[in-house]
Amino acid sequence: xxxxxxxxxxxxxxxxxxxxxxxxxxxxxxxxxxxxxxxxxxxxxxxxxxxxxxxxxxxxxxxxxxxxxxxxxxxxxxxxxxxxxxxxxxxxxxxxxxxxxxxxxxxxxxxxxxxxxxxxxxxxxxxxxxxxxxxxxxxxxxxxxxxxxxxxxxxxxxxxxxxxxxxxxxxxxxxxxxxxxxxxxxxxxxxxxxxxxxxxxxxxxxxxxxxxxxxxxxxxxxxxxxxxxxxxxxxxxxxxxxxxxxxxxxxxxxxxxxxxxxxxxxxxxxx
Amino acid sequence: xxxxxxxxxxxxxxxxxxxxxxxxxxxxxxxxxxxxxxxxxxxxxxxxxxxxxxxxxxxxxxxxxxxxxxxxxxxxxxxxxxxxxxxxxxxxxxxxxxxxxxxxxxxxxxxxxxxxxxxxxxxxxxxxxxxxxxxxxxxxxxxxxxxxxxxxxxxxxxxxxxxxxxxxxxxxxxxxxxxxxxxxxxxxxxxxxxxxxxxxxxxxxxxxxxxxxxxxxxxxxxxxxxxxxxxxxxxxxxxxxxxxxxxxxxxxxxxxxxxxxxxxxxxxxxxxxxxxxxxxxxxxxxxxxxxxxxxxxxxxxxxxxxxxxxxxxxxxxxxxxxxxxxxxxxxxxxxxxxxxxxxxxxxxxxxxxxxxxxxxxxxxxxxxxxxxxxxxxxxxx
Amino acid sequence: xxxxxxxxxxxxxxxxxxxxxxxxxxxxxxxxxxxxxxxxxxxxxxxxxxxxxxxxxxxxxxxxxxxxxxxxxxxxxxxxxxxxxxxxxxxxxxxxxxxxxxxxxxxxxxxxxxxxxxxxxxxxxxxxxxxxxxxxxxxxxxxxxxxxxxxxxxxxxxxxxxxxxxxxxxxxxxxxxxxxxxxxxxxxxxxxxxxxxxxxxxxxxxxxxxxxxxxxxxxxxxxxxxxxxxxxxxxxxxxxxxxxxxxxxxxxxxxxxxxxxxxxxxxxxxxxxxxxxxxxxxxxxxxxxxxxxxxxxxxx
Numbered sequence: 001x002x003x004x005x006x007x008x009x010x011x012x013x014x015x016x017x018x019x020x021x022x023x024x025x026x027x028x029x030x031x032x033x034x035x036x037x038x039x040x041x042x043x044x045x046x047x048x049x050x051x052x053x054x055x056x057x058x059x060x061x062x063x064x065x066x067x068x069x070x071x072x073x074x075x076x077x078x079x080x081x082x083x084x085x086x087x088x089x090x091x092x093x094x095x096x097x098x099x100x101x102x103x104x105x106x107x108x109x110x111x112x113x114x115x116x117x118x119x120x121x122x123x124x125x126x127x128x129x130x131x132x133x134x135x136x137x138x139x140x141x142x143x144x145x146x147x148x149x150x151x152x153x154x155x156x157x158x159x160x161x162x163x164x165x166x167x168x169x170x171x172x173x174x175x176x177x178x179x180x181x182x183x184x185x186x187x188x189x190x191x192x193x194x195x196x197x198x199x200x201x202x203x204x205x206x207x208x209x210x211x212x213x214x215x216x217x218x219x220x221x222x223x224x225x226x227x228x229x230x231x232x233x234x235x236x237x238x239x240x241x242x243x244x245x246x247x248x249x250x251x252x253x254x255x256x257x258x259x260x261x262x263x264x265x266x267x268x269x270x271x
Numbered sequence: 272x273x274x275x276x277x278x279x280x281x282x283x284x285x286x287x288x289x290x291x292x293x294x295x296x297x298x299x300x301x302x303x304x305x306x307x308x309x310x311x312x313x314x315x316x317x318x319x320x321x322x323x324x325x326x327x328x329x330x331x332x333x334x335x336x337x338x339x340x341x342x343x344x345x346x347x348x349x350x351x352x353x354x355x356x357x358x359x360x361x362x363x364x365x366x367x368x369x370x371x372x373x374x375x376x377x378x379x380x381x382x383x384x385x386x387x388x389x390x391x392x393x394x395x396x397x398x399x400x401x402x403x404x405x406x407x408x409x410x411x412x413x414x415x416x417x418x419x420x421x422x423x424x425x426x427x428x429x430x431x432x433x434x435x436x437x438x439x440x441x442x443x444x445x446x447x448x449x450x451x452x453x454x455x456x457x458x459x460x461x462x463x464x465x466x467x468x469x470x471x472x473x474x475x476x477x478x479x480x481x482x483x484x485x486x487x488x489x490x491x492x493x494x495x496x497x498x499x500x501x502x503x504x505x506x507x508x509x510x511x512x513x514x515x516x517x518x519x520x521x522x523x524x525x526x527x528x529x530x531x532x533x534x535x536x537x538x539x540x541x542x543x544x545x546x547x548x549x550x551x552x553x554x555x556x557x558x559x560x561x562x563x564x565x566x567x568x569x570x571x572x573x574x575x576x577x578x579x580x581x582x583x584x585x586x587x588x589x590x591x592x593x594x595x596x597x598x599x600x601x602x603x604x605x606x607x608x609x610x611x612x613x614x615x616x617x618x619x620x621x622x623x624x625x626x627x628x629x630x631x632x633x634x635x636x637x638x639x640x641x642x643x644x645x646x647x648x649x650x651x652x
Numbered sequence: 653x654x655x656x657x658x659x660x661x662x663x664x665x666x667x668x669x670x671x672x673x674x675x676x677x678x679x680x681x682x683x684x685x686x687x688x689x690x691x692x693x694x695x696x697x698x699x700x701x702x703x704x705x706x707x708x709x710x711x712x713x714x715x716x717x718x719x720x721x722x723x724x725x726x727x728x729x730x731x732x733x734x735x736x737x738x739x740x741x742x743x744x745x746x747x748x749x750x751x752x753x754x755x756x757x758x759x760x761x762x763x764x765x766x767x768x769x770x771x772x773x774x775x776x777x778x779x780x781x782x783x784x785x786x787x788x789x790x791x792x793x794x795x796x797x798x799x800x801x802x803x804x805x806x807x808x809x810x811x812x813x814x815x816x817x818x819x820x821x822x823x824x825x826x827x828x829x830x831x832x833x834x835x836x837x838x839x840x841x842x843x844x845x846x847x848x849x850x851x852x853x854x855x856x857x858x859x860x861x862x863x864x865x866x867x868x869x870x871x872x873x874x875x876x877x878x879x880x881x882x883x884x885x886x887x888x889x890x891x892x893x894x895x896x897x898x899x900x901x902x903x904x905x906x907x908x909x910x911x912x913x914x915x916x917x918x919x920x921x922x923x924x925x926x927x928x929x930x931x932x933x934x935x936x937x938x939x940x941x942x943x944x945x946x947x948x949x950x951x952x
Contacts, residue, residue: 009761026788082662082665108933108937111906112910167342168390183380208913240784269425
């Protein structure tokens with residue numbers, strides 16, 4: 001049944017999306033404010049962007065954040081994919097329940113607890129904290145998200161494709177490389193993107209596990225916000241929001257275009 | 272594609288009747304268990320070279336497990352499976368000269384038609400030019416040359432089915448397994464494809480094993496059929512024998528339609544044996560199954576199309592019973608009459624509708640006579 | 653042999669990683685929650701001395717006690733933060749449901765060519781930084797902020813309301829941040845709904861409002877439950893929202909833990925708070941899992 005826009009639907013959609021987007025739009029708007037205040041409009045200016053790029057502390061934090069995110073997303077995707085294969089395909093083995101418990105637990109664990117426990121581990125091991133400890137921490141919780149994303153696709157994967165590959169002469173490992181992985185690629189890419197944004201976003205766990213040498217962007221933003229609201233943060237937020245929005249829009253445009261092409265192909269094939 | 276009219280009867284192909292012939296595939300007392308469930312129960316079976324062999328049965332009867340053991344996806348719990356002189360019971364699928372066409376076709380969605388067909392050849396490290404040649408040969412066999420560059424989702428169901436066939440044939444397997452190969456096609460296309468499959472099998476001189484639950488499909492394509500139930504093979508024979516001489520009620524019931532009458536055998540005459548089945552009714556005389564002795568309980572089975580319906584009593588018929596038409600199922604080419612006998616049994620009789628509907632001679636509640644020759648039916652346990 | 657080794661590696665690698673970086677840390681948290689605070693590095697005693705071996709372990713165990721847990725029950729700030737976390741999470745969940753349901757319903761009833769776009773609009777904020785989205789509300793809710801300017805301009809209030817640094821601000825923050833978690837399960841439950849069911853209900857004499865309460869709402873219950881848990885569970889342990897939007901009297905357990913750790917540097921008490929928070933979360937998590945399993949069973 002195809003729906004319609006009734007007055008009720010239109011109203012609640014409008015109210016809902018205004019609620020979701022208005023704060024973000026205001027945030028972006030006031031990043032171009034001439035004044036120091038983020039609540040009173042005093043004319044258009046890009047001076048806060050200029051100031052932001054002059055602030056070396058922010059640039060350093062951004063660099064650290066991107067390096068952590070790139071590295072942790074990549075390792076987390078690899079480990080998460082392995083974990084997904086284990087959960088969906090490995091059958092029974094000793095400690096399976098514990099394994100899936102450890103995959104799902106971090107998803108519902110409050111970040112303060114994850115952060116605290118990792119910090120205590122690093123202290124107990126006598127590791128000096130900084131870039132590497134943040135990265136290890138991010139890998140650990142991102143890999144669980146990655147495992148869930150990949151396994152939800154792997155569950156619906158048609159195993160007869162792998163059987164066909166072994167039937168045609170592939171060992172199970174070759175079949176996984178030549179058939180399973182390429183077909184799973186979209187799920188693996190979205191797992192990577194999710195891990196990347198999770199790492200980019202994280203404040204709590206990074207605060208616990210970082211040391212004096214390494215400050216991430218969220219940590220920097222947080223400490224600034226505690227001191228007071230400044231348009232510089234608005235400017236930084238606008239840049240981050242812009243990057244994410246463009247990324248998501250491009251990704252969804254690409255998937256939709258390929259889906260549309262697919263539909264046309266299928267229609268042509270049947271005619 | 273040319274449709275050849277069934278198999279040519281001129282060249283008799285009956286290797287299973289020749290004691291000197293060695294079977295290509297031999298199941299020796301094979302049992303397969305999944306946990307406590309026995310999927311295959313002590314089955315022995317021979318399949319000969321160039322046969323088109325059908326494993327037929329309802330879902331869960333074990334036919335798919337038989338095929339998966341041939342492909343190597345399952346290993347038997349007990350017994351041996353040999354291919355030629357080799358015991359292949361525990362050889363992994365990628366080392367067997369056996370290929371399979373999957374029910375879902377299992378075409379690799381990220382590869383073109385060409386790459387799908389070439390997949391197995393590349394895996395076997397064929398030289399490039401030979402691969403190219405073989406792929407072209409296979410695609411022309413299934414008439415898909417112009418679709419070589421397409422991806423599977425750009426093909427219709429029938430075309431996908433043919434790519435799957437080409438891919439599984441490309442490696443020249445000693446044995447080709449077909450798992451419900453036509454299940455996803457609509458009826459018209461399925462019938463046409465059945466003949467194409469038979470043509471290809473004959474042209475290539477290969478051994479095909481097909482798994483199906485569709486008895487018509489099995490009857491059409493197969494040289495022999497194994498009817499399975501609950502992990503056992505009930506009967507292995509040519510389609511004609513399966514249909515005309517089923518060895519038990521299960522097979523008779525599963526293949527086609529049948530009337531079954533229970534009774535007791537009595538007097539033996541020169542022309543056969545008689546079955547008494549109801550008070551006040553004539554005994555049924557049967558001239559087949561004469562090895563059965565008198566004073567035994569038995570079932571008489573007869574196909575509806577072998578029973579004639581008439582208004583007048585056919586005095587020259589070997590067997591005749593009176594009844595009343597209870598229902599008529601008109602299916603265009605045929606009419607099936609459900610005739611109620613005096614003891615309440617419903618007996619099916621089929622007549623082909625040579626005349627137009629308006630001129631049909633029988634209608635509901637007509638008193639009619641059913642008659643058949645004494646060679647038309649058989650006795651079962 | 654080769655395949656067995658491959659399998660061992662496949663299972664072993666992620667398993668080992670999670671054991672070392674997820675399970676072992678919990679053991680440590682639990683152990684430290686039984687220790688005493690000390691002015692040392694690390695700031696707790698006793699510490700485990702590997703070289704002392706078995707004797708060391710024995711003396712370690714004898715040094716542990718439940719003192720910190722007793723302390724937690726005696727000082728009312730802790731159990732007040734637990735209760736207040738539950739209350740704030742509960743109220744926010746209900747508010748999120750009230751905001752999310754009409755939104756999800758309208759999305760599910762929108763023309764089908766619009767639905768992917770609407771769905772993307774719901775998911776998009778989820779990809780943008782949580783911290784930034786919370787930050788955006790500070791400028792709006794401040795005493796001299798945009799909301800107060802608007803209210804005073806319209807004439808609803810004469811002097812600015814104190815919204816920032818109150819529980820109200822925390823509710824708004826949680827509703828705003830977790831709205832996608834509520835809308836997505838609701839939407840997928842409502843979108844599956846067969847339109848002919850509503851037509852059947854109306855055919856049998858329901859008005860469309862009655863049909864909603866008797867057919868649509870009961871059938872969307874799995875979505876309601878899933879969405880509520882998805883908001884409630886993370887809201888309990890939330891730190892950023894109460895810290896940035898809440899006031900000094902907004903007590904939430906995540907915030908208390910943070911303060912105990914970073915400000916008071918009392919690691920053993922912070923660990924004890926963490927252990928109790930975990931115990932508090934187990935109940936809703938187990939309930940949620942049971943509900944999910946039942947929903948999956950029902951789909952089969």
